Amino acid sequence: MKSIQRQLLWWLSGGILLATSSAGFAIYYQARHEANQLFDYQLQQTALSLPAHVDTAAIHQNEELEEDILIEVWNPQDKLIYTSNRAFSLPRYKQQGFQTVRAFDEDWRLYIENRRRNFIQIAQPLSVRHELAASLAIRSLAPFFLLVPAMLILVAVIVQRSLAPLEGIAQTLGKRSPTDLQALPDQNLPLELATIVRALNNWLERLDKALSAQRDFIADAAHELRSPLTALKLQLQLTERAKTDAQRLAGFAKLHDRINRAIHLVEQLLTLARHESARNPVADDTTALGELVQEISSDYAATASQKQVGLTTTVPFPDIIVRGNPHSLRILLKNLLENAFNHTPAGGGVHLQVCQEQGTPILRVTDSGCGIPAESRQRVFDRFYRCPGDNAPGTGLGLAIVKNIADQHQACISLEDAPSGQGLQISVAFPPYNTSAHT
């Protein structure tokens, strides 16, 4: 695993070493340059300091000359008349002034001067200068070599101290129960950690909301499931006690109603749970609204005639396509339709319509029922909410399912009074489907 501390140490020590060695080279070159100038001056001075008539007698006078300097003097007849080192000699070079030559596997710096027709040649090995420059550089860099380990230790300590709160957070989280979604303390944290902790707290808050919504749902569902089961159990016990066949038959008919109600509730609960947990149900599916409306209205023709409610459809644009899952949208439309049927008295009418307004595809269900009072319109999409005085059959989940599916399709639902003034009109406006963008 990557460790911030280890990474920091590696990079910092690498960086410091690189910087130190570059500085060392720079100092070395600078020092060598300065040493060159200095030694050249020294060579020149040595030449100048030689007596006017150099001869063998002068040799002894110049004994204190530095050993690494070789002085040679030739007379005009090219005869070596003086050398500071009898054991060793360089040939005579012709060019006057400073020059660098290679002889005896060594680089030499020469200064040659022609004085009173004698040739004075002062030589010094370059290695002398390099050694001096190197020792200068090493001396300047010595503190750095002490600094590197000190810095590394310091870095290790700082990193450990800065990351200590992280360890604290890890321990706090480790001790927590899975249901404890309280925010982590974000006081006195380094800036970088505070950002993470705040993001984490934000996420915990959203998770808490989602979980409490889930808990509410389970509590609601448990409560709502008990009612049809109670009705079922009571009716079962009543039917068991029936004294006549007629009573028994009536009891069985009621048992059927109650079982159907329980089944319907369970189905609606499952539908809702499925659509709430679905993540990306829309995908790239498309649905033709016209076809859907025709299909569903023929499915419900029998229900309509049984309830003596007129079911009409208007599909002026049969080829309106929306982005959406056909199965989900079928559930949406069925729930809208069932809601309309449940609230429309016999002799009333339910109207299904697909239209397009300013490019927005709209699915519209209008009934001639009791409508929804304005103050309840915000709440009808809540699970299990029923309008006060609403005795129509139903689970209280239909519109919650509709809202869920609409949200997944980024569709907007609006509730209005029916244009006739009697009943409710529900419109679902879908985002326009751009064919070119999806081919």
Add this chain to the structure above:
Amino acid sequence: MRLLLVEDDPMIGESLEESLHNENYAVDWVRDGHSAELALEHDLYDLVLLDLGLPGKQGLEVLTAYRKRKGPAAVLILTARDAPSDRVKGLDSGADDYLIKPFDLDELLARIRALLRRKSGRIQTELSSAGLVLNPATHEAVFRGQPLHLSAREFGLLQVLLETPGEVVSRARLEEKLYGWNEEIESNTVEVYIHMLRKKLGTDFIKNVRGVGYKVAASPA
């Protein structure tokens, strides 16, 4: 015995009403909190079966208000809320018992009998006076050691009279206890039942106090 059923679920209400009728109780069924308050204004009921989640006014509010003005009926809460805190709240608001849905019909009926017994200050499960013994649980009647066949109404009428032996019960009171709202009462039905009972029990068993009502003797068997 007259019961008020407060239940908003039509299916539960329907089945409960039928079950209670079968047990010879007079039952009035209301479906919301406000109607329950209206019904409770008159002191007609021996027992109230109260659902908590009601439209209009919540069951607990109805109960609290009823107990505040010293409503005497026994109250049995029937609810889907099963948390212990809900039960405590229900009982502390003045309920006599608490039953969680879905419940067993037999248990409900037994609890109703127990509450009615307790309310009338009886310890025995059977009602008895002047040689007549009534068992509300089994609907069996024994008169002077012999099993007696009684119709549901006859049984109900005797039950009301035997709750308070020796006391005079008015005709109007008897009608209230025997009939729910939606049952037609013919002007002389109580007299008809009294007449039939006198045939079975002898003319002296139920005494007619002219202009006041009827009573049975308080003497023990």
